Each structure stands twice: as C-alpha cells, then as structure tokens.
Amino acid sequence: MVEGERPRKLLRLVQEGWLETLRDELRPDEVLDPEERSGRYGRSGDTLLHHAARYGHRDILTYLVEVLGMDVEVFNRDYKRPLHEAASMGHEECVSYLLERGASVDCLKKADWTPLMMACTRRNLEVIKALVEHGANPLLKNKDGWNCFHIASREGHPEVLQYLLAVSPSSWDTESMIKRTPLHTAAMHGCFDVVELLLERCQYKPDSRDKCGVTPFMDAIQNGHVNIARLLLEKHQACPTAVDALGAQPLHRAAVTAQDEAIQFLVTELGVDVNARVTALQLTALHYAAKEGHVHTIQTLLALGADVQAKDGKNRSALHAACAGQQAAAARILLRAGLKDAPDDTGTLARQLVKKPDLIQVFQEMNIST
Missing domain, CATH: 1.25.40.20 (Ankyrin repeat-containing domain)
Structure with a gap:
C-alpha cells in the first residue's frame, strides 16, 4: 500500500x-x-x-x-x-x-459479480446497453445464483427489466441458490411496478416456493406490502393460507415482523383464521407476537379474536412465549387479557421463565408470586 x-x-x-x-x-x-x-x-x-x-x-x-x-x-x-x-x-x-x-x-469480482450485474443496481439504462452491446452475458449468475434480471428486480427498475427481456427473453426464468425467483425478491422489497411487470410478462408459477417454503405472497405480507399481496391474489391466484416448510402461514410470518396492517388484511378481508396454528409446532400468531414482544401486534390480534388461552404442542400459552423471551410489556398485556386467572400449571410454568427484574415486577403488579 x-x-x-x-x-x-x-x-x-x-x-x-x-x-x-x-x-x-x-x-x-x-x-x-x-x-x-x-x-x-x-x-x-x-x-x-x-x-x-x-x-x-x-x-x-x-x-x-x-x-x-x-x-x-x-x-x-x-x-x-x-x-x-x-x-x-x-x-x-x-x-x-x-x-x-x-x-x-x-470479468468477475469477488462473489462472481460481473459489471453488468453491478450496472443493474442502478437505473442507468445507457450503461447496461453499452455492456450488452459489447457482449455482456445477461444469464451469468453470481455465487448466490442471482443473474442481472434478479438484481434489477430487487432494485425496482421496470425499464431495465423490459430491456433485459428484449435482449434475453429467458433471463426471467431463474432461481437463486435457495430457489428464490425475481418475483420473490420484488415482492419482498415492495417493488409494485416490477411485480406487475413480472406477472404480465413472465410465467412464474403461482405460489412458487423457495427452499424454506416461502411464497412471494408470504414475502409481501411479512414485509408489510399489502398492495403487492392484493396484486398477487388478483393476478396470480396466490393462496393466503399456503404454508412454509414449518407449516407457518402468512399470518404467522406477519406476526413475527409486526405487520399489523397485513394481519388486519388477512383476517378481516380474506377471512383467515386468527387462531390458525403452525402445523409442526401448533403455535398461533399470538405466540409469535408475544415471543418477539410486539405489543401493538398482540393488541391487534386480541382485538381480532385471538385466543389468549391457546396452547402449543408443548402446552405453552402466549404468556409462556412472552416470559421465555423476557418481554415484560407483552406479558403485562396478556395477563390483563385473561391469563392472570389461568390454571396453576400454566401460571407455574410461566413464572419459572421469569428472570428480568421488570418482568418480575409485572407479575408482582398482578399479585402473582414468582
């Protein structure tokens, strides 16, 4: 140097x-x-x-x-x-x-990125054209299995995608190393115009799944892009209750990421069961929100009719999940919502999980010994 x-x-x-x-x-x-x-x-x-x-x-x-x-x-x-x-x-x-x-x-840099891939992170179509006209290959993939079409989908550049489809019609038909398509990526990042273009011009299968079983609809919901979720329902026949590899529905994934508007959309507009359970673990959306300490999401779920007494496959309620995550505010809401008078086995197990002083204080406020 x-x-x-x-x-x-x-x-x-x-x-x-x-x-x-x-x-x-x-x-x-x-x-x-x-x-x-x-x-x-x-x-x-x-x-x-x-x-x-x-x-x-x-x-x-x-x-x-x-x-x-x-x-x-x-x-x-x-x-x-x-x-x-x-x-x-x-x-x-x-x-x-x-x-x-x-x-x-x-030429390849670290992680097998070509100049064309780098160019597709921006909207400068003239740069992309210059590279393609000098022989750049749009179908090359980097170490994660992304080609330039996938990258442009993430960045939300419909005009770049239209050009790539014109010069390389098959560039849309690609999956990453974990089987994610450009449609997954555009839905995750909230690129509405790109999702609309992909649905019109490309032949992605409805509810295509990555290696974790995640669909584009799930990606949209768990990131709060309700407008894209609607688009996928209307134009791609997405299933609002499809499950991932663990058996979790979009509702559960929205609870993890505290997407209250998406939860309201699923339950009130689409009729998804607010107490639906994850197949493998028998967890409800309320369990997930409690574990993460998402106070407002817990309130949203309770207002929509979530069962505060629902138990998972190991006989644990949402209160247990809140205590295990040391989420004092979440525990307070759940206790006030009806778990204070829960059966002894429920209360005992929850109290055993309490470690943080502020969580101990919550139980003392409710006159529950820890």
Whole structure:
C-alpha cells in the first residue's frame, strides 16, 4: 500500500478530477516509479484507475491509460476491475472507454459479480446497453445464483427489466441458490411496478416456493406490502393460507415482523383464521407476537379474536412465549387479557421463565408470586 504525502496528493487529484494539476504533478519528463504506478490505496487495494472510474472522470482515465500506461484490467483485493467501478456508479462514458480499450466485459469480482450485474443496481439504462452491446452475458449468475434480471428486480427498475427481456427473453426464468425467483425478491422489497411487470410478462408459477417454503405472497405480507399481496391474489391466484416448510402461514410470518396492517388484511378481508396454528409446532400468531414482544401486534390480534388461552404442542400459552423471551410489556398485556386467572400449571410454568427484574415486577403488579 502506498504511503506518504505525494501518493495521497495524487489520489486526491484523481478523485476530484483535477487533470491539469495532475499533469503538472507528473511532468512529461517524469516517470512514475513502480510503487506509484501500481500503487494501492485503502483496505480494498484500489489503484488510481479504480478511483478515476468510480468518480466518473473519463479524461483522467484516458490520461492514466494512454499516457501513463496503466492496465485497464488491474484488479483490487476483491478482484474488482475499473469497469466494475464505472458500471456500478453509472458512468456511461467511462464504461464505454474502458470497453473500447479492451476491458473484459464479463470479468468477475469477488462473489462472481460481473459489471453488468453491478450496472443493474442502478437505473442507468445507457450503461447496461453499452455492456450488452459489447457482449455482456445477461444469464451469468453470481455465487448466490442471482443473474442481472434478479438484481434489477430487487432494485425496482421496470425499464431495465423490459430491456433485459428484449435482449434475453429467458433471463426471467431463474432461481437463486435457495430457489428464490425475481418475483420473490420484488415482492419482498415492495417493488409494485416490477411485480406487475413480472406477472404480465413472465410465467412464474403461482405460489412458487423457495427452499424454506416461502411464497412471494408470504414475502409481501411479512414485509408489510399489502398492495403487492392484493396484486398477487388478483393476478396470480396466490393462496393466503399456503404454508412454509414449518407449516407457518402468512399470518404467522406477519406476526413475527409486526405487520399489523397485513394481519388486519388477512383476517378481516380474506377471512383467515386468527387462531390458525403452525402445523409442526401448533403455535398461533399470538405466540409469535408475544415471543418477539410486539405489543401493538398482540393488541391487534386480541382485538381480532385471538385466543389468549391457546396452547402449543408443548402446552405453552402466549404468556409462556412472552416470559421465555423476557418481554415484560407483552406479558403485562396478556395477563390483563385473561391469563392472570389461568390454571396453576400454566401460571407455574410461566413464572419459572421469569428472570428480568421488570418482568418480575409485572407479575408482582398482578399479585402473582414468582
């Protein structure tokens, strides 16, 4: 790694785009010594070429490559090339220049990301077009099994997706290493326009499941995107009571993430049973909300008719779940909702789980010994 005042000055000039000053600093009769020519900056080991590409200084790129002879394929410690930098920051002129100078269009950085994948994290369609027109392969996948279509779906760029479908019609038909589709990802991240496009243009199966059994509808619900959940119901025949690998419904997953609006939608509009149980564990949504300490969600569930006395497969109520999670506020609500007068075996087991002082205080307030 380069050290000293001169290398730091060179780096600052490159980052700020001061080409004339950089030329003065590196006089025509002066040659960079080997340390400066291959100088590495910061923990990632970036070169001056990386910084010029990252900041979008085409003129400095030209100077570094054509006058100082720096290699367009130089890579840092993460194997990131200048082309990755320019593509990820949306600098079309720098991308085009590097490609014209022979930069490998599908070079891989750490985790097998290509410049095209990096470009798809932004809306700059011109950069994406430049890469594709120079031969970038839209079907390549990174180590997680994501191709560029999957990445654009996460970012919410319908115009990028439309272009990718035009140049690579099969790019939609992809799954990650854990069997998640672009539809899963768009639903999870609340990209309504993208979900709408995917349902119109692509042939995803209704309620397709990832390795954990999660459907796009579940992703939408557990992240609070009710508008997307409605869209999946109307245009993709999603099932609001489908279960994941553990037997949990969207209702249970919404309780874990405290998505009260989604819970209201499921129960009041779709008629989902508020006391539905997870197949494997016999837990209710109230158990999950209590364990996580989601006070408002507990109140929402109780208002919708959740059974405060419901037991799981090990004869534990939501109060047990709250106590096991040391959730004092949740325990207080449940005790006030009717568990104070629960049978002795219920109260005894719950009291055995109490450890935190504020939770002990809750039981004392209710005149329950711990």
